[in-house]
Amino acid sequence: MFDVLVYLYENYWRPDACPDHEQLTRKLSAVGFETDEIQEALSWLDGLAATAEMAQIRMPAQDSMRVYQPRELALLGEESIGFISFLESAGVLPPPMREMVIDRATAVGAGPLSLDDLKIIVLMVFWSLGEEPDALILDELFVAPEERLIH
Template sequence: MFDVLVYLYENYWRPDACPDNEQLTRKLSAVGFETDEIHEALSWLQGLAVSAESGSGSQPGQHSMRVYLPSELELLGEESVGFISFLDSAGVLPAPMREMVIDRATAIGTGPLSLDDLKIIVLMVFWSLGEEPDALILDELFVAPEDRLIH
């Protein structure tokens, strides 16, 4: 699924630049992605779109402390929680966006989530809102080239 998300991030400026689901599915299949992987990614993106439409975008001035449920800690893992805290304390991941990241990360359903996968989720949240993270933070979000291709 994450490879499909990376492909979409690299090839489409915003979600509204993507073709409709049927055409996108055909295109992703033609590129070589498996049907199950495509459907899983598109379903995950639908959940992201719902989250973005529900008013969970970045709203300046909203600061809050996040207490994680045991189930969230198990699914996210210590390293991912630490990275989310880092982005939060750096002021680049406002509370509503943080909640979108946590929602989409826990929607994966298996844990602990790797830090590389979490970084892709963070990028996709920014992407879904049509925002680009601060340049210094953007460097932190890029995954090692040997693991994924994000440029």
């Protein structure tokens, strides 16, 4: 599923630039993705769209504190929760987007979620809202820490 999401991010600049599900399924199949993987990704994206609509309706206060439920802790894992906290403290993941990330991460269902998969989810949340993360956040999402150059 995550490979399909990355492909969509790289090839469609916004969700509304994607063709309808039927045509997109054909395009993804032609590129070589498996039908099950495509359907899982499209279903996940439908959930992302619904979550984005709900986030606009009931936005948590900007100074809210997030308390994770035991199920969320198990599904997300320590490393992913730490990364979400890092993004929040850096001021790039406001509470409504944080909730979207948590919702979509727990929708994956298998835990604990790898940090690489969580980073893809964060990227897809930005993508779904038509927002481009700044260069430093993109670096954090894509470049492995051991590959970073210290100047």
